[in-house]
Amino acid sequence: MGSDAPTHVSSRRFERRPGSMMRRWLGENPLGLLLSAPYTAFVIVVFLIPFGFGIWMSVHDFYFTAPGVEVEHPFVGLDNFVAVLGDPVVRQAFGNLLIFLLINVPLTVALGLLLSSGLDAIVHWKGFFRISYYIPYVTASVATLSVWIFLFNGNGVINTMLGDLAPEPSWLANSGLIMPLIAVYVTWKNLGFYILLYLAALQNVPKELHEAAQLDGAGRWQRFRSVTLPAVRPVTSLVVLLSIITTGQIFTEPYLLTGGGPNGASMTPALLMYQQGIQQGKPDVAAAIGMILVIAVMIVSLVSRRITEGKNR
Amino acid sequence: MTSSQLPEKQTEQVTPTKRSNRSDPSVRSGGVFGFLRFAILFIGALAALVPFYYMVIGALQRKRDTSLLGLLPLPENLTLDNFIEINESVNLIGSLLNSLIFTAGVVACTLVFGLLVGYALAALSFRGQGVVFALVLLVQAIPFQLLMIPLYVMVVRYFGLADNFIGMILPFAINSVAVLIFRQYFLQIPRDIFDAARIDGASEVRILLFMAVPLVRPAVLTAMLVTFIGPWNEFLWPFLVTKDATKQTLAVSLANFSQANGSFLENPMGAVLAGACVLAVPVVVLFLIFQRHFTSANLGSAIKG
Numbered sequence: 001m002g003s004d005a006p007t008h009v010s011s012r013r014f015e016r017r018p019g020s021m022m023r024r025w026l027g028e029n030p031l032g033l034l035l036s037a038p039y040t041a042f043v044i045v046v047f048l049i050p051f052g053f054g055i056w057m058s059v060h061d062f063y064f065t066a067p068g069v070e071v072e073h074p075f076v077g078l079d080n081f082v083a084v085l086g087d088p089v090v091r092q093a094f095g096n097l098l099i100f101l102l103i104n105v106p107l108t109v110a111l112g113l114l115l116s117s118g119l120d121a122i123v124h125w126k127g128f129f130r131i132s133y134y135i136p137y138v139t140a141s142v143a144t145l146s147v148w149i150f151l152f153n154g155n156g157v158i159n160t161m162l163g164d165l166a167p168e169p170s171w172l173a174n175s176g177l178i179m180p181l182i183a184v185y186v187t188w189k190n191l192g193f194y195i196l197l198y199l200a201a202l203q204n205v206p207k208e209l210h211e212a213a214q215l216d217g218a219g220r221w222q223r224f225r226s227v228t229l230p231a232v233r234p235v236t237s238l239v240v241l242l243s244i245i246t247t248g249q250i251f252t253e254p255y256l257l258t259g260g261g262p263n264g265a266s267m268t269p270a271l272l273m274y275q276q277g278i279q280q281g282k283p284d285v286a287a288a289i290g291m292i293l294v295i296a297v298m299i300v301s302l303v304s305r306r307i308t309e310g311k312n313r
Numbered sequence: 314m315t316s317s318q319l320p321e322k323q324t325e326q327v328t329p330t331k332r333s334n335r336s337d338p339s340v341r342s343g344g345v346f347g348f349l350r351f352a353i354l355f356i357g358a359l360a361a362l363v364p365f366y367y368m369v370i371g372a373l374q375r376k377r378d379t380s381l382l383g384l385l386p387l388p389e390n391l392t393l394d395n396f397i398e399i400n401e402s403v404n405l406i407g408s409l410l411n412s413l414i415f416t417a418g419v420v421a422c423t424l425v426f427g428l429l430v431g432y433a434l435a436a437l438s439f440r441g442q443g444v445v446f447a448l449v450l451l452v453q454a455i456p457f458q459l460l461m462i463p464l465y466v467m468v469v470r471y472f473g474l475a476d477n478f479i480g481m482i483l484p485f486a487i488n489s490v491a492v493l494i495f496r497q498y499f500l501q502i503p504r505d506i507f508d509a510a511r512i513d514g515a516s517e518v519r520i521l522l523f524m525a526v527p528l529v530r531p532a533v534l535t536a537m538l539v540t541f542i543g544p545w546n547e548f549l550w551p552f553l554v555t556k557d558a559t560k561q562t563l564a565v566s567l568a569n570f571s572q573a574n575g576s577f578l579e580n581p582m583g584a585v586l587a588g589a590c591v592l593a594v595p596v597v598v599l600f601l602i603f604q605r606h607f608t609s610a611n612l613g614s615a616i617k618g
Contacts, residue, residue: 025440026439026440027437027438027439027440027441027442028437028438028439029433029437029438029439029517030439030440031433031437031439031517031518032433032434032437032438032439032442033433033439033440033441035429035430035432035433035437035521036429036430036433036434036441036442036445038425038426038429038430038487039426039427039429039430039445039448039449039487039492040430040445040448042426042486042487043448043452045483046460046464046483046484046486047448047451047452047455047460049463049467050460050463050464050467051455051459051460051463053463053466053467054459054460054462054463057462057463064466111357114353115353115354115357118350118353118354119354121350122350122351122354125351125354128358129354129355129357129358131600131601132357132358132361132362133357133358133361134600135361135362135365135597135600136361136364137542138538138541138542138596138597138600139365139592139593139596139597140545140546140563140564140589140592140593140596141546142546142548142564142567142568142571142589142592143368143567143588143589143590143592143593144364144368144589144593146368146567146571146585146586146588146589147364147365147367147368147371147586147589148364149582149585150367150368150371150379150582150586151364151367153379155379156379157367157379157384159379160379160380160381161381188360188361188364191361192361193539196535204501220346241453242453242490245453249457251549252546252548252549256568256571256572273459273461273462274461274549277461277462278462278465278553283462283463283466286462287459287462287463290459290462291459293459294455294459
């Protein structure tokens with residue numbers, strides 16, 4: 001429409017409607033640009049520049065030097081990536097994340113739906129349950145992990161309870177059990193937040209829908225499947241996405257529980273980056289691991305979005 | 314808790330005349346199913362809370378005792394010595410204060426700038442909006458660990474912000490999950506009411522401050538809690554930028570102590586758990602104060618009038 005007006009003919013006519021020109025360039029509400037400026041600046045300084053710096057690092061020979069010392073950082077192409085991908089320790093770390101995902105995501109969605117829909121339906125004790133579920137999430141992980149050490153140590157509470165049934169070697173030293181244990185820990189820790197998200201969505205489901213379904217003779221399970229599930233589908237999609245992102249960041253749990261052991265069974269890419277980048281002084285290798293991690297997280301997120309959003313998108 | 318008592322009273326009043334179930338679906342589902350549901354919820358609560366019981370008991374034990382009997386509060390094995398020991402090993406008050414400054418800085422920045430961008434993304438349309446929203450999502454997908462080393466080099470070596478609260482706060486300053494929460498809540502407000510306000514001649518700033526923000530008050534509290542948790546739990550970044558023990562947050566001090574596991578102490582596990590209690594209590598208390606505000610997400614009233 002606007003393009004029909006020959007702007008070179010009458011500049012006075014243009015001046016009468018300064019908003020239209022601005023709107024064409026900046027959109028309907030140019031104020032939005034101003035409101036998002038601080039956030040955009042923050043993202044550029046804290047995310048985009050370090051991100052670019054990290055990519056640059058990953059294809060250069062980069063090492064720490066004393067402040068003020070100028071050194072050459074020669075371009076080495078994909079050498080760092082080749083070294084990383086050829087490293088069985090790295091491949092094991094990514095495999096560990098896959099084990100984690102396969103346990104954590106289904107457990108989180110199933111328990112989140114179960115507990116939040118239960119919570120949505122009850123009247124008594126609702127406040128107590130809600131608070132209980134959130135408490136692990138709001139507590140510092142350094143604090144909760146020390147309890148898990150207390151519980152799952154070789155001579156910890158769980159093994160004392162199990163007696164002869166205690167796994168051998170014990171939980172934290174057992175290469176087959178440590179990753180599932182961490183997956184259960186993270187589910188336990190974060191579930192309250194996901195229940196909060198689900199509960200908010202459930203409370204927005206119109207009661208009329210349930211009543212209509214019930215009048216049509218739908219049973220409890222049928223109502224859950226055809227009213228509740230579609231209504232909370234965007235939340236499920238968000239929960240899965242956030243779980244996947246959390247997975248890529250797992251660091252504190254193996255760092256405090258096992259240090260990545262036994263034999264790398266609980267090593268994660270993030271912990272490996274810390275060890276190789278900071279402790280062993282190879283930030284370029286760590287940056288390459290980080291790049292691979294980001295790509296892996298993105299691919300898994302996209303696949304999950306396809307699955308969880310289904311026909312909605 | 315008030316919200317759970319209110320419907321209770323209503324049903325009591327209704328019961329004598331006619332058991333009207335329209336407003337309250339839980340009334341009609343008594344019996345076996347109701348009991349089963351309650352049992353599941355109760356087991357869930359138990360699983361969530363029992364580790365905290367062990368945290369307290371473990372912190373109070375004179376000698377480490379993991380037997381079934383030892384997990385009851387036995388008077389002869391109870392002591393507060395672990396708290397004294399952890400206070401002597403790490404400067405508790407100082408590191409608590411550091412945690413507080415770090416966290417408060419992050420929450421303040423997130424509330425101010427996060428609300429602005431969340432509103433812009435949900436209720437306005439402007440050039441580059443898609444890009445900004447893509448940034449919010451992109452930031453979620455970038456694990457902090459990827460940025461850790463470049464950021465470390467930038468903040469510590471280039472900016473010279475080691476052992477400095479600004480350097481500590483900077484990478485966390487605006488929580489993108491909070492931005493997403495704000496946007497999500499702003500989106501749930503029908504645009505009609507904003508348009509109505511615009512037709513009535515309200516300015517954009519007025520709409521934001523006096524209509525939009527009050528409508529998403531539950532989101533503000535949710536976002537505050539979500540934002541609070543991140544820096545409070547964080548120990549890797551503060552650990553990297555603080556070499557000075559007087560600038561370390563409690564999580565960092567405690568993690569360091571836990572890794573060193575002072576074998577010179579009589580009950581090192583007890584001391585760690587005592588520190589864990591001190592780290593956990595302020596957040597849990599704050600949460601208990603704030604949690605009441607969580608349920609009042611009654612956005613429907615805005616348009617139904």
